[in-house]
Amino acid sequence: MRALNQLFRFGWEQAMSCLFPVVIFASLAITQLIPLPILPRYDWLLIICLLMQWVMVRSGLETRDELKVITLFHLIGLALELFKVNMGSWSYPDEGYSKVFGVPLYSGFMYASVASYLCQAWRRLKVELFKWPPFWVVVSLASAIYLNFFTHHYWVDIRWWLSALVVIVFWRAWVIYEVGGERYRMPLALSFVLIGFFIWIAENIATFFGAWEYPNQTDAWSLVHLGKVSSWLLLVIVSFLIVATLKQVKGKKPITTNTVEYLTKSDP
Template sequence: MLADAPERGARARLVEFLVFGAKQAWACVFGALLLLVIVAARLWYPDDAALARNDLLVLAAVAIQVGMLVGRLESGRELWVIVIFHIVGTGMELFKTSVGSWSYEDGGVLHIGAVPLFSGFMYAAVGSYMVRVYRLFDLRFARYPRIWITAVVAAAIYVNFFTHHYVVDVRWVLVLAIVLVYARSVMHFHVFRSTFRMPVLLSFLLVALFIWIAENIGTAAGAWIYPHQEAGWELVPLTKLVAWFLLMMISVVLVTFVYPPKAPSASGTLETRSP
């Protein structure tokens, strides 16, 4: 039982590690279920079924979202942020598929242009993770930048996702902007008995890495493919981490609409460590 866990020593650190992993897994439940359905649909769903695979994925994604709300794993307030993630992501998908950045399997009726509607739920899964991890770990931020500054940078990042196809790509300038804006910001997260610290920039990079891993699973399952994968699946280039790192900035700004960043409690008695 966790209540009987030691407060110090190697066993205490092990308990904190296991609880951290369990909380992270619980925060990822939306994305994990959606990824599981994507893989299962590729492995076992018949290609000639009356209901197209893409439409099945849309219905499954809706069912997962309804289940999250009915099970009170997400609140109505959090749903609004997830809907915004969905809209922002779908807008990007419509443009990116039109310029050939990636493509989806044909078929089904639940789509807009060449974009099946389940694609928006992949962005919603990121939003679900962000709002749930905020609550599960009681996130607090030391020296968090002004919200309006982060919003300006996030807006510039979103615009660049479109404009870099026609004018100069300033993604590295935007990466530098993120580094400058968040250079001094530190995230405090409570696990079990202890509260830990992590640079916000490191958390951006780690989440981007896990999204990249999920992206490789999704493309291997054929949910969508990049041009270099048309002749056969290949690993998504590590350079995509830059895009996901930039996306993290947009994601964090959207979440601040529901959970404005709070400073660590000056009177807190929890033990604070650095990972």
């Protein structure tokens, strides 16, 4: 019963951390099933995302520092969207006044929602890191992963080399979190894989409701290729590294070895 209670608490904190993504998915579903008047669908989605962001900050669910992080992710996501859409990787076929070079501005919020989840979960679960790599290693790796999303269209795709490098760099790194006053730990690389997999599931839901469209989904919806998990995995890593680095800059230091030794003895 204690384990089930802790699992429920963990699920509740995760659910509260996903408020922004849930609103986006709900908006995608509602605007797909019930066309809204006056404005095209993409413009309504942008308005809903802007309102949700305002509510999150106004209500205190997000801090101003977290808003800065989310804004950064919005810009990073838009830059990636502009490039990928114009390379034909996917498309936004519907009309919209808020489309720029074929990309609706609401799409940046889908990347921002990942950052929102990470920031919320970090604070709610009191996340700390153990054996975090040096700053220059983290920045270099995150930059290389992000650039590969662009350069692989013109040069060799090195995502698998980068994935192997991630395993090497973070082999000894742990993420430590708190649920109901109890501390738990997980290999950092495993957390990357889990978040990436669940985002792939979310991507299937999003494409089903017409958030965007892959070339093989033009005539009818089909499951997103499982290989996309690797892309989301790398994007999650970039997101996590940026958030973690900003937390380090704000003065949040990794915990000590003694804490991990204690956890090893007390983990259920």
